[in-house]
Amino acid sequence: MKIPRLTTLASIAVLVVLALFPVIGIPLNWLNYLFTFFIYLALANMWNLLAGYTGLICLCPHAFVGLAGYTLAIGTWVGVPFQAGLIAGAGVAALFALIISYPVFRMKGIYFAIGTLILPEVLKAWFNFWRPVGNEYQGMGAGYSVKGVAGVTLGDTYWLALAIAAVSIFVVYIILRSKLGLGLKSIRDNENTAASSGVNIFRLKLSSFIIAASVMGLAGAAYFIFSPRIQPSGGFSISWLLLPLMATVIGGEGSEEGPIIGAAVVTFLRFLLADYGAWSLFIQGIILVVVVVALPQGIAGLLRHVGVYRFPQKLFQAAEDKIHKT
């Protein structure tokens, strides 16, 4: 039997430990923190895939999240159980990404950024007026509760979020080491050269875009199972853009571990500042600006620069060599 690499074993061990948390009596508020962390991590990984690896500064994650959330919510009103609604949500987000890719990939650079920014604004306005099922116009536009989730415990949503976060890490891991990853790196490096070397830029960007939309949709729908009420301002809130963007920038764009570090920081900040209302967002905005000016490579970049990785790397390498010799 081939002995798997130490890092793979370590990752699986961490996964197992995390999965056991609800069962071994970890306090509920910690499960809450971790749930939020997992959702943010999935979003951050996908935003990093787009911005850091595909070169697409996509300002529409809140479109994917909102659409998935609404698909889930409206689904439960027409008899679609939330489990199926979760998958359907991801599917709708992916479909949306596919449809808009045709106009949106014609836009370059900042035009792409603004073009993608427009979409969630349109959706938010649309959902303010569109009420396909249910009666009464509740408060601020089409608000829906998610039905049928009364029996879902915090532990259940925790495992769901953990699974989605693991999927997001796995997806990035696989892509980076695949032919798609090489193609994406070439596009990020020099689009003209990539095209003349045979890379179908549209198709690769589209693959990346659809994958990111699907996982962001999954994460979004999972969030609305946990917090089963959605309205346009919440579903399409710009926070769903700010969070993965901050996590990626703070953690370090274009690195694999960056989003993990960043998501942890962002989750921590969210809960730390939760009592401060609008000032919480204010402080986060300041932190974002400070980080992008003072620490452009993010924390991961700083760690790499300082050489923090070299020690554990040597340790792992030595341990591996030892294992493989016996």
Place this chain on the structure above:
Amino acid sequence: MDTAVLSIEGVSKSFGGIHAITNVTFEVRAGEVLGLMGPNGAGKTTLLNLIAGVYRPDSGRILFEGRDITRYPPHKTCHLGIARTFQIPQPFTDLLVRDNLMVAAKYGNKRGDTLALDEILDLVDLLKQKDTIAGDLATVSLKRLELARALASNPALILLDEVAAGSTEAELPRILDITRQVRKMGKTIILVEHVMKVMVEAVDRIIVIDKGEKIAEGTPGEVMENEKVLAAYFG
């Protein structure tokens, strides 16, 4: 065998009001080295860009191995077997040298087995820099990397844009040698070159372009004595 691998028929291209290429027609035969000559700004690189698919002709046709590729984008012409180098090298600066080739090999080669990348690197004297980041290479090496990357996609036709520019006298024989070896692989080459020594010694035929029009066609000897050519260069 005089089979035409590439056929340019009445191709024209304008940018705004500027006529970059006007009604150019010629053929490239399988296995030959065709030189493309002309004063600065004549439209040589534009012509290469038209063939590669970076620009679309306003009128005319381009046929490659019998297929109409007039409206094909760059990645599709690459898949069919046309590779090109850029006049100013455009490597993947953040990727390793071997990954530069790997991209072309994995994405550009749809015509057969992948080539031995090591052999290609050896041909252009870059084997030792296989694991160097392309951005760290010396400028001269970048030109050779361009060629290597073009070869990695296993092309039938290679468009070389000033591969000898910036090289010293001493380096020219090596460049000529590399060109000969590429030709021995059975590839057809279109060579844009200002360095006369390379042009004259490497090519079978020359096409001369001036102000977007073809003004002469023939062997190096014929072309060098053509009055229109002399007029274009020397006024």
Place this chain on the structure above:
Amino acid sequence: MEVTLAGLAAPLIKGILLGGLYVVIALGLSLVFGVMKLINVGHGDLVILGSYLAWAIMGWLGIDPFLSLVIGLPLFFFLGFFVQKFIINRTFRVSLDAALIACFGISIIVQSLCQAIWTPFNRSLATDYRLLTFAVGPVTIPLRYLLDFIGGLGVMIALREFLRRTYLGKAISAASQNEPVAERMGINPNRVYSFAFAIAMACAAVAGVLQGLTFSFHPTAGPPFLIISFGVIILGGLGSMLGTFIGGIIFGLTQTLGAYFSEGSMLVQTIAPYLLVFVILAVRPQGIFGR
């Protein structure tokens, strides 16, 4: 509904006049984009901040919002100068994407600041003349729309003369057309950027007053203005002031005509400009006059 020429007159005139507001907003964005190739995604929020500032000064000193610009304009000018000098200029050393992210951060900061200080509820600049109307033939036009148009024209002419006649203005023009050449002529690009951003902020202050008189506002009212003003400068073609003016009018008309033909649908009014921008970006990003 019956579409009549007389009925169309009102939205047509209103749309053209309203366009002035969008011109003022777009000019600030356009200046920064022209000089630094940067779209300040926080621009809309800064305009709203201008509205809030005017509102605050009005409440504090009891003066007309246009008079409040005596305080607001220099304040915004210096604010813009510092933001460019200490934040955005530094991000340029990293990449243009980093600058974009910094602008996004500024957007968040401004939005949340307004929300924290002034609560999420709608405000407007309630002056005596706000609700005045005047007649153009049989049509009744709100006075504030006319103020928008005058403002738009005024700011545009002022800016144009500034760029043409002052040394700083010429330096900014030069830098936006050809930075390396400008640098070789002894113009310090970073300095120019700081002044350009400062001027853009000053425009935002004026836009804030006009905006606050025309519409009501709340802390998150910024992004729609960003999107619309981006559409304006793209539609009109980059670098053309006349184009920006025409673009502003087209967007003004889009809103008023959209409201007219949809018989007041808020949805159409909100979405129509967005869709217009989206279509322009997808189909003709060089605008009407571009090649």
